[in-house]
Amino acid sequence: MKTLLKNAREQKGLKTREVAQILGIDQALISKFESGSRKPTREQISKLSQLLEIDFETLMITWLKEKIIYEIGDDEFALKALMVAEQEIKYNKSVSKLKISKTLENLLKEIDLLKTKLDSYRQYDSYKITQALELEYTFESNRIEGNTMTLRETDMVINEGLTISGKSMREHLEAINHQEAIGFIKDLMQRNVSLNERDLLSIHNLILRGIIPEDAGRYRKVQVMIKGSTHMPPQPFMVAKEMEDYFIWYETNKNKLHPIILAAEMHERLVTIHPFIDGNGRTSRLIMNLILLQKGYIIANIKGDYESRMQYYQTLETAQTKNNKEDFLLFVAQTEKENLERYISIIAQ
Template sequence: MQRGLTGHFVPVSTLGEQCRAFVPAALPPSPALALDETLHEQLQNASLAIGRLDGQVDVLPDRQVFLYSYVRKEAVLSSQIEGTQSSLNDLLTHEMDLAPGVPLDDVTEVSCYVSALELGMQRLAEGMPISLRLISELHGQLLSSGRGSTKQPGEFRRSQNWIGGSRPGNALHVPPPPDMVQDCMGSLEKFIHNDPVKTGTLIKAALAHLQFETIHPFLDGNGRLGRLLIALILSSEGMLRQPMLYLSLYFKKNRAEYYAHLQQVRETGDWEAWLSYFLRGVKETADDAALTARRLWTVFREDRAKLQTLSGATGSLLQAHEQLQRVPLLSAGKAAIKMNVTLPTATKALQRLQTLGIVREITGGKYGRLYSYEAYLSILSEGTEPLR
């Protein structure tokens, strides 16, 4: 539906030039969303896909294994959209304090995103509602170190920003001036809490994400936090028991369409076209995540069966395999600690797994060797190649 401009412009002066900042109207859209047969079907298909994902992960022997991995994949993808070049392998290596040769600023940024994701899960589990307080706390964690640490972590911006273009005067979008950010975010918080009307969870997540991106309330980290907001809404409202649905890969693969929809809503009010795009992404992402869970479980089960049929298989060999399911990059030293065995025992187990073709030693050195669970990382890394 073409509603026209979904807000109003106010004049601002920044960097010595005059321009117009866009202040979005409070949600929900007016006139109300027109859900035709196609959108109803997309909404139903997306909901069913999320249900299948929730059920698929529920049958895993250890859902935390999947969650650990998937959170890190999301952190890499979401940060890549913002321009980092870190890979999933870089992040996992960094987390083991074995990060020579990786782009430190990039991998620190991704690591902070993991921390923000985990903090969000923790706060929801503690019963904290999605609020400006929570959003600010997560932003503070997101920018706690690295390149963004000087850009007011945890605080709404006090200066004007813009999106696209070399300066405000030729920008694609100039968000609300800083003195209006608090009110805009306050209205968004009310909408998330079903004020003035109750809104379905998926529609709420779609609208809230776009509104957050339009407000752009922080100096840095808006994109990553806006994507995280989707998962938090779905989890907080019980659609997913764990926040495991992340749209960054879908947005990454369809980024031209994504940015076009954001601007189209601002200029024409066509929320329905954005919702259709969003629901396609939810279904695709949920289906892919459920398939990934099944593929990982198949790899784990088949490799364990292989180990159990070996003559002379030891408990330490099975223990090492269990640890690699939790962390697909492992050193002998870390393995010895986690398995509560001696270093020679852990080393022997990992070397045997290498002989069997289950892991690969990736450092090539005599000391500080690092073993990679190849089949696991191959599945997990799909789609995480850095943008060029």
């Protein structure tokens, strides 16, 4: 652990003082982590992993190994105890594994068949198709949040640089900003980087840039209520810790869950924390679609018409207030399936 941390820090060209300042950890603790005289907490492991770009799983395994050895040492019963513990961990893991319904399981199988089919048509893909579908995504995502621009008007603002009479400056900026945010998540996808707090804040910064500049890319400092929902987001002083747990959950589950489930969970968990004054919905959908793109799927474009919007909000409400995510997971999976079917019908013509 100590060698791993020190080597990673030196490779990044950082001093212990700089690491301490960035992570909000006492400099003396950083030095103790590297000397081996003090062990980081799980939360500190997550922060160090992201800053020093050390694979989270590698760091966690090293951390847990050292904790185990410290606790049991060379006790004569140590190996037998480890064998018993291994069996118990396997049992607990199988019990705690996310349970999904047969309906959702079958839908995921259908989606994966469609993805395989799409992969065989990839050579027929074109920039024009992608551009048109991304424009639709910007239009629908903004429409969910109340933007009144039509698809054609959104196109004119983004691709022709025109100003639409009767539409507010905010609506113009929402269109431009969202399109730039799509470009940003595509860049992240191509670089194949693991989602981290810095990138999430950058996405939100793009969404609110020029609209509410003082809150763009910053967690909220006040309590908020979600219009039309009975869910009450956490108090502002809890947001930073909730977001820390959010990224720990992601690192722990990113290679365990089906990509559709992972993407939907990351969407629901973020919008439930509601860490920003505004732009939570757009940011959550972008995070969901970043994960889908990274896993080789396509953008799940949730429509902004009344019926689709109400179904979207109702399934989220159920997930947030009744601790039942089934309807929301089904909604996202069905959306992805429909988008895959449409995409294939376009490029297979």
